[in-house]
């Protein structure tokens with residue numbers, strides 16, 4: 001799939017802009033703080049209805065404006081799709097072919113994007129929350145059930161944590177209500193874990209192959225799901241539900257004492273291993289970067305397998321963070337099959353030679369000028 005047109009109104013430092021893109025590589029060049037990342041962010045928000053770098057929607061509106069609109073035309077195998085997202089201080093509205101969608105989880109997935117920013121190179125060495133976020137954002141796009149379960153899970157988790165705090169401070173005493181919340185949380189949690197295991201298994205196969213290619217088969221990459229509950233692999237949804245319920249039942253005193261939920265997918269993590277050793281603890285910085293790159297590129301293939309089309313790739317200033325070999329690998333992998341938007345302060349000669357026929361835009365103070373068209 002690819003984004004052929006984009007129109008922004010009052011989005012960050014873009015007051016009014018209309019652009020048309022190449023189905024191949026689009027390069028956004030500009031100095032610092034001119035709006036390169038804002039443009040990628042707009043594309044990301046159009047796909048996901050939320051930003052990758054802020055949870056505050058207000059920040060996305062141009063200073064002193066009440067509404068922002070992002071409109072895009074997506075070309076999919078089955079035809080054109082018009083997407084529209086209206087953001088305001090009161091909330092957001094999403095439309096597909098001019099029809100407002102009742103649920104945002106129905107809207108997400110019409111347009112698939114993968115964002116790769118310098119922070120993603122910390123996917124391996126960063127905190128567990130970074131990996132959970134990655135998993136949730138990527139799997140949520142390919143599976144609406146995953147997204148639905150996740151949002152239900154988050155709502156109940158909030159309620160349960162609030163109630164545990166009340167029990168902790170003795171403002172509440174009713175353990176029956178805690179049991180009800182535990183059951184509901186276990187049900188959604190089991191669905192989430194089961195889907196994570198399924199998708200991670202597929203992702204691992206692609207990542208292994210890519211890592212082999214980059215390292216000439218010297219490094220065998222594997223994943224390990226690290227759950228907050230005992231052994232999860234090979235378990236059905238029902239079994240996972242049982243284990244989660246049991247963990248809540250066995251540890252209620254501990255959870256009340258701490259005033260928070262200690263078990264469930266919000267506490268889980270994924271470990272990356274190279275030749276059976278944890279890359280986070282034993283890997284060199286180079287290995288950690290290669291692993292992050294392999295996992296990201298694997299995600300592109302997984303999305304293709306699950307949705308039947310390649311997603312749109314957003315590369316926010318990552319080329320300069322990668323050495324020559326990794327840059328070459330990345331660009332060769334995406335060339336001609338994945339629509340890509342990449343931001344950079346300047347395009348080096350080497351990179352320019354690697355990119356076939358780019359459409360180049362120059363960005364300055366929220367204005368976009370076409371520099372070279374293919």
Ligand SMILES: Nc1ncnc2c1ncn2[C@@H]1O[C@H](COP(=O)(O)OP(=O)(O)OP(=O)(O)O)[C@@H](O)[C@H]1O
Nearest residue numbers: 012013032033034035036037038059060061062063
């Ligand atoms: N809500 C907003 N309204 C108006 N302008 C905004 C808003 N939010 C951010 N900006 C402006 O956008 C600019 C930052 O743009 P952006 O984050 O896209 O930088 P960039 O071009 O990617 O540069 P860098 O390479 O430094 O990341 C700043 O000038 C900032 O003042």
